[in-house]
Amino acid sequence: MLDIKFIRENKDLVSKAAKDKRFNVDLDSLLKGDEQLRSFQAEMEQLQAERNRVSKQIASASPAERETLKAQVSALKPRLETLEQEVRTLSADVERQLLLVPAPARADVPIGKDDSENVEIKKWGTVPTFAFKAKTHMELGEKLDIVDVDRGVKIAGSRSYVLKGWGARLEQAILRLTTDKLIGKGYTQLSIPVLVNEDAMTGTGYFPGGRDQAYLVERDNMALVGTAEVSLTSYHSGEILKDEHLPLRYFAQSSCFRREAGTYGKDAHGLYRVHQFLKVEQVIIAKNDVAGSEELHNELLGNAEQILQDLELPYRVVYVCTGDLGQGQVRKHDIETWMPSRSAYSETHSCSTFHDFQARRLKIRYKDGSGQNQICHTLNNTAIASPRVLIPFLETHQQEDGSIRIPKALQPYLGTDVIR
């Protein structure tokens, strides 16, 4: 959420930024509502002050004076009640509109319409070439009896899967390597709710805009998270933190649930786009400092890169263009890992800086040196997401006989150097 004052003073900038991000917002309607709200509010407060002043006199007034004063306050009531009602309605309306305004991207973010205009900024590793006919992860998974999509679909419908035997063990090993890595870097591990309330979803920016993408548990007014970011970022909502404790570095492993509405037919085959998966997510809550946040952003990105390097998977980093940014994201880098069956780098990680967009919604603040309350900055990045990462893993490390070579860093977690 943006500061309404910022929108008031920078309407053109916010408007252009929304267009660049391909969001439709009616700033005129928002600002008109805001202006009207403040005018009603001023009048209401004036009447309230009058009411308070006279009411106070009643306590010490003589019985005769009392009736006169009461009548005086009663005369204010009709107008005051109207104003209170207007203010209530208008502030709800302004709030509703405010929740839809996207955060402007940082000035250096490339302008573009969608992911095809993201800008590659780095490549790591050598794209594998095979002296034999390489198999897809699905062929490998079936042959090794470690991926069972058919039975997953039988139990849970399309975009479902089962990992079996070495498949499940491989997933656990990769997750464990990841969490150990982050613990080693001093991040605090949290085990968090995946079933959360509306406030957490709205506070992180997934509601109201992304409601269609979430599984709702409507009877209890809850939602299943699409990422642990929701719970991790909401963890300190409503709190005023001590600045000496910032930045707070957290991570959590969780199940993630995504409806993937509007993607019928897209990536329908295999493990790429599924409704439920496991992810280790990193979240940082930091001071309101743009340069500091940039450093932390790079730190989060670096953590993810190191994990892919440990897994010996070639990847590239792209700077995501405006059209591919989420509502609250100020800047984002995706890591795309090479997937041989696609002959392409495909997204496996997403590193985002929000500045104060989420923290303002969630009311995460800290006291700065001069005792002023400041709104925090929040950032997050994937550390690893499975089963998507199994696609490049199986395909890249496959050998001619269909067995999978296990990189050195992962061997201690799996107790073998090959899956066959």
Next chain:
RNA sequence: GGAGGAAUGGCAGAGUGGUUUAAUGCGGCAGUCUUGAAAACUGUUGAGGGGGCGACUCCUCCGGGGGUUCGAAUCCCUCUUCCUCCGCCA
């Protein structure tokens, strides 16, 4: 699921219709004293918003929302959370 009880500032805790601009204590911050520290003493210390160039000023907030009243932390309705007991249960 049923029956009771509770929710007040960073924390503890008073307050059941009007000098409450929420007492008091602890904690925090600043100062006095001290070589320094502790102790003691003095002062200060919640959040959000509106108006004003400004000294400043006004409004709202006692778990959330609604209501009664000239006036609500206090009374009523409702929701949420926590505690105790009963039932059920991995």
